[in-house]
């Protein structure tokens with residue numbers, strides 16, 4: 001339940017979401033409000049003698065009157081990813097080298113079961129893999145999208161960033177796959193935000 005004081009704060013400092021298709025109606029009454037748009041957060045102020053809109057990033061004295069957001073976090077509600085899948089993908093990546101390859105780790109939310117889906121490459125080279133995206137049945141979710149970089153090291157390329165930018169998933173790259181221990185990079189892709197999950201040791 002909303003605390004009474006928070007109710008007062010939120011009534012005094014309303015947040016207006018900018019229409020994408022409609023037109024913006026400037027504040028007609030005296031007061032102020034926050035504007036949330038594609039370009040961030042702005043403050044709109046109206047006085048009898050003034051109408052102003054000002055961006056709030058880099059405005060150290062313009063403190064938001066709200067509480068702090070929760071700390072950033074990435075919690076896997078599906079539980080840990082089965083370790084055998086990283087060994088399996090390491091094997092798939094070695095067999096495909098020097099070409100790249102890809103696989104999906106899929107979790108069935110209805111039955112809490114995992115599935116390893118080897119992706120069919122429509123074309124693959126040492127620095128490129130194009131795959132058919134498998135259709136998932138109802139209740140099945142892509143949790144981790146794995147691809148290899150063959151003999152090159154693991155990192156997220158500009159192409160990976162572009163491919164991952166609108167998705168909600170974990171992404172993993174295996175590189176140096178002929179070595180006894182591959183290099184591995186992991187991240188969470190959260191609708192355009194990337195959270196580095198650090199290196200992973202394959203055991």
Ligand SMILES: [Zn+2]
Pocket residue numbers: 147148149155156157160173
């Ligand atoms: Zn890549």
